[in-house]
Amino acid sequence: MPRSFLVKKYFAKQKPNYSELECQNAHTAPFMLKESYPFAELPSAAAAAATCLTTGLVWDLSVLPTLYLPTSQAEATSIPGPLDLSSPSSLSSSASSCGEEDEGRTSDPPSPEPVHTFAPRQRMKCTGVLAHSGPPEEEEEREPPAAAARPAFLCKHCPKEYTSLGALKMHIRSHTLPCVCTTCGKAFSRPWLLRGHIRTHTGERPFSCPHCNRAFADRSNLRAHLQTHAEVKKYQCGICSRTFSRMSLLQKHSSSGCCSAA
DNA sequence: CTGGGGACGGGGCCC
DNA sequence: TGGGCCCCGTCCCCA
Numbered sequence: 256m257p258r259s260f261l262v263k264k265y266f267a268k269q270k271p272n273y274s275e276l277e278c279q280n281a282h283t284a285p286f287m288l289k290e291s292y293p294f295a296e297l298p299s300a301a302a303a304a305a306t307c308l309t310t311g312l313v314w315d316l317s318v319l320p321t322l323y324l325p326t327s328q329a330e331a332t333s334i335p336g337p338l339d340l341s342s343p344s345s346l347s348s349s350a351s352s353c354g355e356e357d358e359g360r361t362s363d364p365p366s367p368e369p370v371h372t373f374a375p376r377q378r379m380k381c382t383g384v385l386a387h388s389g390p391p392e393e394e395e396e397r398e399p400p401a402a403a404a405r406p407a408f409l410c411k412h413c414p415k416e417y418t419s420l421g422a423l424k425m426h427i428r429s430h431t432l433p434c435v436c437t438t439c440g441k442a443f444s445r446p447w448l449l450r451g452h453i454r455t456h457t458g459e460r461p462f463s464c465p466h467c468n469r470a471f472a473d474r475s476n477l478r479a480h481l482q483t484h485a486e487v488k489k490y491q492c493g494i495c496s497r498t499f500s501r502m503s504l505l506q507k508h509s510s511s512g513c514c515s516a517a
Numbered sequence: 518c519t520g521g522g523g524a525c526g527g528g529g530c531c532c
Numbered sequence: 533t534g535g536g537c538c539c540c541g542t543c544c545c546c547a
Contacts, residue, residue: 419533420533421533421534424533424534425534425535445535445536445537446535446536447536447537447538474538474539475538475539475540475541478539478540479541501541501542502541502542503541503542503543
């Protein structure tokens with residue numbers, strides 16, 4: 256099942272967040288997007304391109320050591336410490352605003368800050384296995400005191416807890432994995448995950464790059480790919496100012512010595 | 518070693 | 533309340 260049908264909602268929901276994708280390459284004419292996005296037409300691409308250029312929106316790894324510098328997945332899920340979890344908005348909005356495209360989604364205005372603190376959403380990775388190295392304080396700490404009064408819905412499969420039953424049920428699907436690929440039998444927690452997986456079998460690639468016409472099966476991969484076209488990439492080394500298309504590359508750069516400064 | 522692509526997961530928002 | 537959809541992000545692998 257192509258995910259292409261999903262993107263039609265861009266029209267209705269005013270969430271053509273690919274403005275970001277394009278605006279990272281503001282030189283691209285909007286019509287190119289239309290041509291290359293037969294599925295996802297970008298109604299306001301031109302306007303978006305004019306307003307959301309992200310040249311300044313780069314991540315600064317120099318702030319990582321003081322906040323959060325995951326070196327492993329386990330670490331990422333077990334470090335509640337210096338991470339600024341007390342401010343959920345700082346988590347999502349900073350990360351998303353850095354993603355530049357989030358305007359339509361979070362209503363966060365495009366962040367004027369050229370540098371974003373790195374506080375990525377934590378990987379849960381508790382699918383079927385108690386991958387949590389510690390109690391789920393992360394979520395609790397992330398919640399402001401006001402939310403602490405909310406009832407907690409505990410997952411019976413793992414230590415996670417949620418403030419709403421819906422969220423818990425959604426989470427439980429990551430344990431039950433009800434969506435099974437009929438081709439290979441691989442199971443997924445959500446239908447759209449399965450659909451994306453099915454594309455690996457069908458070879459369907461509904462997301463194409465407006466710059467090189469390369470197509471992708473996954474929207475996130477297209478997003479990452481578009482970074483490669485951007486002159487100024489999202490993730491910047493705070494020491495040498497070098498920019499990278501991915502956080503992982505920036506982390507590698509930093510951990511490998513970063514101009515012999517680290 | 519670096520850069521990039523493929524595949525995938527989780528939370529949040531909207532309907 | 534539940535499902536659909538999106539975004540952000542990570543891990544793995546390869547060139």
